[in-house]
Amino acid sequence: MKKAIFLISSFFCLSGWAQEVPSEPLVLSLEEAVALGLENNYSSIKSEKEVEKALSQKWEIISQGLPQINANVDYQNFLKQPVTLLPAAAFDNTQATIDVVENYFDVQRNNEPVNAPEGFIPVRFGTKQNVTATATWSQLIFDGSYIVGVQSARTLLQISKNAKIKTDLEVRKAVINAYGNLLMAQESVTILENNLENISGNLSDTEKIFENGLAEEEDVEQLKITRLSLENNLNRSRRMLEISYQLLNMAMGIPVEREIIPTDDLNTLAMKFYDEQLLEESIPLEENIDVRIAENSAEAARIFVRLEKAKALPQLTGFLNYGTSGYSDSFTFFNEEQEYFNQSILGVNLNIPIFSSGMRNSRTRQMQLEYEQAKLDLEETRNRISLQIDAAKADYRFSLENFEAQQEGLALAERIENKNQIKFFEGLASSFELSEAQRQLYTAQQNVLEAMLEVINAKVELENILNTKTYSEEE
Template identity: 60%
Template sequence: MRRLFLLIFLISSGIQAQETDDGYSFSLEKAIRFGLENNYSSVNAQRDIDIAIKQKWEIIAQGLPQLGAITDYQNYLKQPVTLLPGEIAGEEPGTFVPVVFGTKHNLNATATWNQLIFDGSYIVGIQSAKTLLQISKNAKTKTNHEVKKAIINAYGNVLLAEESVEILEKNVANVEKNYNETKEIYKNGLAEEEDVEQLEITLLRLKNNLSRSRRMQDISYDVLKLSLGLPVETPVELTEDLDELAMEYFDMGLLETQIPVEENIDYRIAENRAQSAEIQVKLEKSKALPSLSGFLNYGVQGFSQEFTFFNSDQEYFGQSILGISLNIPIFSSGMRGARTQQKKIAYEQAILELEETRNDVLRKINSAKIEYEYSLENFQTQKKNLELSERIERKNQIKFFEGVGSSFELSEAQRQLYTAQQDFLQSMLNVITNKAELENLLDTTNYPDEN
């Protein structure tokens, strides 16, 4: 039993985000799984499926037997009086005798069984309920795609902000060291004042960028927490580095992946709209068909001058009715035909939009592959540019302190290095986000039709 408990613990700890007393710790995959379960939009999308399931059974139940009961009790505080001709009671002709009919206390109890026998709109309604459920499931899949993309983007932006802060802190430390050394050299008369001023400008610019990057880091964390469905005050720690994550997202084979357009979620949603439009046409046509329903009821009545309905000797009188109701639409002055034509036109529009969606999905997949392939190439280019910029900056720094290079040349080399650093970070993020976009387009996840 102890080994079983340990096994369950190890399995559960491997698939859940690590929650500590100080907050949460996430890898990207754990963050995605956590967000798909806890993101506000994802939770509500699942609730939409639950609602659609209940609506489906609500519609089905309309064609099943319906049983109801009603009980009426009447106590005539003042019974109504009816006037009868006096001749009945031996009075003079032309006179009337007041008479009270019935008893002071009346009790009626009736149970009724209603059954729909045939209704064309009911059959169409069941089809509509199934389509609504599928729409909700596809909407859930689409929401999951959007949530996954948002989490990947937010996670990547946090890593980008952290890397930017770390690089800028190193740059500030290096330039500050150069600035202090150059000031001492200037005091000894071996450097120009402009050299000191140029380094000071660079240092101030770096400190300003560092301050901004720290603020962006805080904002990025808040965006990530929101996409995960966590309160913004919850501490969160990320366990991956941007460069490692970018290398994990290198997948040239993804560029060769092909799927049937019909399995793309955007196409399936457009197909749902066309199916709904077709059902609306069927619904309008079904309204021209007759409907047939039946009912059976049974009731009892009790009468008494006193409230004796719970006495064993109280007499009750039974009654029962069996009946059917047939409703036949005959003439609507063209109203039903006009409505049917409207729905047919809407259906034709939905079919045209479906064809447009097919082409748009193909375009999006092709475009996403191009973007992803370019991001892989750009990553290699920016990595090489960074290596070159670092070498150029080191050479210019050596020249500057040896007195054979100007502060302007050093400043330009540093500016080029800082730009290359940010471009390289952005290229890594682009690899991650572009792959996520392509994976969403190629995803064929579908909910089983089990409800």
């Protein structure tokens, strides 16, 4: 069944697509989810199109310096031919006859003046119909802006390629974050279900003890409060689990209703992302993708300065034109007896910019200022990335330390809760003490889940800055 197209803007690289939704669930590991996201995510696809577009623009600019051939066919039919007025005296031959007689005969001219006709005579020139076919070959011989333009096209192509890499890194990060959130939501539901089952058992046992008069009503009510809290948290976690599935589907670029089954679990994934050696890795700032993009932008700004300067250079082009024309008062241009007249022109055109009233200087100055701004942006990006690398390493180090601390805290909370539960049923601890130990355990369980997710997210953030990858995918 065809589904509607989903338009989603939850985060910059997430969007839906329209396709047939298979009935079978999609079983995915994290690596497979990342590969699927890089293939189907709209942002990744659009960035690939930008690379293709930049490549086409590059060849468009290069083609401007290659030979150009154009043909043109014109047909004209004068439904009413234009009229031209000529002086009537131009058609009077009286004076011409007198001049011939005086020059070639011995005749004495009298004083009788020659009266030339006055006014104008309307005449029509040419035929009612004509057809002209021409072919023109032109070649750019020299243009300084063309040379610089080719260089700028290569730089813009590199910018689009780096933007594609940046987009893929962000898509990968979004998929991993969504996958990790889904696993945490699953673990939360499982833990809450187990906790609810345990507390329900404790409540049942306590109610029986209360009925036998060996426990207080407050003990029963305290456990009911704990159970209600767990039920509420479980319902909320189940709703969050549904949303987590949809967010992962959006990150991968597949329909939100498509059923997926993740094959990894949160603990195994966290241990896979537990890598202290990554803290020792470093890269030259020039290899960071943001720095590379800033360098490309600065280089493009520098080329645009040269482009404006090159516009002051002469432009030389050559051309060759060949054409043929036919004339007739009726449409006889396909007849064999129709006569055609050929013409051909070979020439060059030299355009020399001389004076622009300061317009070129103003444009060059603007480009120079933009170049200086781009250099400042590059310097700022270097400093920012250097700081981000240190901050990302600090965050990742803290996530590793916090993960270990939360695991130890969970082990302690489990022992404390177990001891208080034994004491409670032996009458050595109050229901309040048991509830407090249980809340402490539930908090420790949630803290461990969040710590595992933070290890995953912190490592992905550091990998993006260092441009290292856990999984290999084609750019």
